[in-house]
Every structure is written in structure tokens, then in C-alpha cells.
């Protein structure tokens with residue numbers, strides 16, 4: 001569910017007209033609905049009601065400070081994967097005691113920062129990383145709370161590039177070798193074993209891989225307990241898929257939670273869950289303007305002012321994003337088939353091929369739906385296109401939550417060597 005709908009033929013975010021925002025902010029820009037963010041977080045809270053759970057929003061999906069602040073105000077924690085994300089989460093008001101730190105390549109500086117701040121948990125992805133954390137915490141007389149991320153060797157996820165739980169992926173520690181690492185960790189003075197962690201991929205659109213992974217985690221926990229290692233938390237990662245309007249339904253938060261109640265809850269642990277996309281995905285759209293309606297011998301193209309540098313998911317993963325005009329289609333108007341493309345000088349700068357759309361002309365506004373997750377987060381300045389603004393809507397109010405940088409600001413970070 002989301003709060004983007006037509007009113008009097010114009011697409012609104014909650015009570016704010018996207019046309020009105022576009023005329024002030026200029027295009028392209030991302031627009032988020034605050035109410036949708038809150039509703040999605042509450043849906044998680046309700047689905048897990050009665051369980052001892054920490055919902056640690058996965059900041060990578062959308063790291064905007066205002067987005068994190070909204071979720072923090074609903075009680076969310078944060079899953080972070082860098083010192084930058086950790087500092088953002090803290091700056092947005094997430095208490096350190098609700099922050100988990102994941103990722104295969106934490107630096108010594110990042111570990112020290114997280115220890116100083118007193119985060120809830122480090123998710124450890126290898127033996128060498130465990131040794132490093134033990135050394136850094138030990139040298140400060142501290143004990144770092146840890147979970148080991150186990151790799152369950154399960155294929156899952158919406159795309160080859162976002163599957164993380166197969167044996168050959170770089171993530172985690174093979175589930176068959178987890179036991180020996182825990183035994184080693186149990187003897188370390190600088191770490192304190194708290195739990196087990198897993199994350200198998202993203203945009204997972206059926207529950208079967210989750211079931212298989214959770215069952216493996218449950219087995220590992222039982223083995224560890226037999227070895228006398230106490231496990232009080234299980235971090236089940238993120239990955240719950242959403243529907244992009246491509247005609248495929250995603251599992252519901254409630255069904256996902258039911259699976260966790262069935263397999264994880266009986267272990268009597270605190271549950272950490274790290275949703276990203278399921279919270280922010282539907283809460284954002286990318287608003288863009290048609291520059292040209294271009295036809296050649298073979299095809300008709302809609303050339304937009306948004307490009308792959310602003311929303312790379314279609315180019316990178318072949319992802320589907322629904323596209324719609326901001327001025328609602330006139331009933332009965334027959335659609336045309338177009339390729340929707342951006343202005344970037346790459347053949348991969350294509351948002352959709354052969355999409356049936358109502359006729360749109362130069363100057364018309366359109367939106368890519370479901371662009372709140374991994375949209376702005378993955379944007380770049382390729383072709384020297386500045387990062388685009390982000391706007392948040394609350395009811396009829398809206399505010400810019402990321403400014404469009406000026407050309408001067410962009411080049412100010414590029415000092416010329418004194419010999420030039």
C-alpha cells in the first residue's frame with residue numbers, strides 16, 4: 001500500500017500535487033510519502049506483535065537523514081554497513097543500542113567508531129574479521145557484542161546480482177564451519193557472543209528460501225547450544241520482496257512473520273530483522289519530464305530528463321518500474337508502445353523496452369513508481385549530472401530533504417594541482 005494516487009486527474013503524493021512540487025523543485029526529483037513510510041514500519045511492528053523483536057531498518061535502501069528520522073521516530077533501529085551509514089543513523093536519532101553493523105569489509109576505524117558509540121551488535125563475516133574486532137575491542141578493555149553471519153548455501157533473491165546466501169558468494173561463514181568459529185570466539189576476551197545472523201538476498205518473492213534458511217539457522221543454534229554456547233539473539237536479515245506492479249505478487253509481511261513465529265520464535269531468542277526495500281520501496285517515486293518524443297524507422301522513444309545515473313535498477317538488474325503520467329490518462333485513449341530512455345550516453349540507459357503507455361509528449365511529467373528503495377541510494381553523477389533533489393511529503397506539506405548541488409559546489413571538491 002502507498003499514498004500516491006490521482007486526484008482530479010493529477011498524481012498526488014498524499015495531499016500534495018506532484019505537478020505543483022515539480023514546478024517549484026524542477027525535475028527530475030525523488031518524492032517520498034512520510035505516511036507510507038510510517039505505515040510500512042507499523043505493518044512490521046504489527047506482524048511481529050508479541051515477539052521480542054528489533055526492527056533494524058536497512059539504511060542502504062534509502063540513507064536520507066529525514067527518511068531515517070521518520071523511521072527512528074516510530075521506534076526503528078538501523079542495520080548499517082559502513083561508518084558513514086552508522087553516523088547517519090546516529091545523526092537521524094537512532095540510539096546506538098538499536099544499531100547492528102553488517103558487511104564483509106569493516107575497517108579498523110569503523111569498528112573503533114562502532115565500539116565507542118556502543119552499538120547493539122557486530123555481524124561478523126569471517127575469521128580474520130573476528131580476530132581484528134577481538135584485537136581492537138581487547139586493546140580498549142571492551143567486549144564487542146557479536147553474531148556470526150552464517151552462509152546457508154541457499155539461492156534466493158530477485159536477481160543474480162542480489163543473491164547473497166550461496167556457498168560461492170562472498171558473504172558470511174559457511175554454515176558447516178560456523179561451529180568452529182563460535183568455539184574460537186568463545187575463548188576471546190574482546191568479543192561476547194550474542195547470536196547468529198543470516199541474510200540470503202534481496203527482493204525475495206517467495207517464502208520457500210526463507211523457510212530453508214531459517215531451518216538451517218535453527219539447526220546451527222541447536223548445535224551451538226549443545227556445545228555450551230549461549231545464543232540469545234537471531235538476526236534474520238532483510239530481503240522481503242515487494243510488488244513492483246509487474247504482475248507478480250510478493251509475500252506479505254504477515255506471512256513472513258508467521259514463518260518466523262513458526263521456526264525462529266520457539267528458540268526463545270530476541271529477533272532482529274533488517275528490512276530495507278519492504279519499508280521504503282513503495283514509499284517513493286521518481287518524478288521526471290519528457291524531453292522528446294522521438295521516432296525512428298524501428299521504434300518510438302520517450303526521452304526523459306532522468307537517466308540511469310538517477311535510477312540505475314533497470315540498467316543494472318533489468319528491474320521493472322511502472323511508469324505513469326502525472327496528468328492522468330484520458331479514459332479510452334489508446335496506448336502507444338515506446339522505449340522509455342534517459343539522456344545518458346550509454347545504450348544501457350533504458351528504463352523500459354516496448355512499454356504500452358498513454359500518449360505522452362515533450363514537457364509532460366511522468367513518474368517511476370516504487371523507487372524509494374535503492375533509487376537515490378544508488379545514484380551517481382555520471383555524465384556530470386548532479387545528484388537530484390529528494391522531497392518528503394506530509395499531507396499537503398512538502399519539504400526538500402536533499403538539495404540539488406550547484407555546479408560550483410560540485411567542482412569545489414576538485415582542487416587542481418598547483419602545476420596545472
Ligand code: LLP
Pocket residue numbers: 058060061079102103162199201202203237238239240274275276277278313317373374378
Ligand atoms: N541486511 C543485509 C545484510 C543486506 O545486505 C541487505 C541488502 C538488507 C539487510 C536489506 O535487504 P532488503 O530488505 O532491502 O531486501 N541494490 C539492489 C538490492 C541490494 C540489496 C543489498 N543488501 C536492488 O536495487 O535491488
